[in-house]
Amino acid sequence: MTDQIGDPAVRAFIDALNAGDRAAFHACLTPDATMSDDGTERDLGEWTEREIFSSQGHLDVEKADDDGRAFVANYANSTWGAMRTRWKFTVRDGKVARFETGQA
Known part of the structure; x- marks a missing residue:
């Protein structure tokens, strides 16, 4: 349901994540991008790898708000299986500057 995602930077993030395209994923982030998982700051490079x-991560958006900068999704990977997650994005200059995720 990425049609609910109006923000092009967030849409590019999801598309790159689902395609497993590291180069495209990193291209949609600001050079100083940060993230947190379940409220804990993480090293973005280590966490995304x-x-x-x-782990073949895949994201299916369930419900989006704030033009797609906040959403609930089903996230699955080969390590943890499937889980319902929440995501929130800060976009700056057309790129993702920060994202926060965690179980919903």
Whole structure:
């Protein structure tokens, strides 16, 4: 349901994540992008490699708000299986500057 995602930076983030495309994923982030998982700050590079790319992460948006900058999604990867998650994005200059995720 990425048609609910109006923000192009967030849509690019989701598309790159689902395609497993590291280059496209990193291209949609600001150079100083940050993130947190369940309220804990994480190293973005380590977390995305472990939770997304090396574990075949996939995101299916369920319900979006704030032009797609906040949503609930079903997230699955080969490490943890499927879970319902929440995501919130800060976009700056057309790129994702920060995202926060965690179980919903």
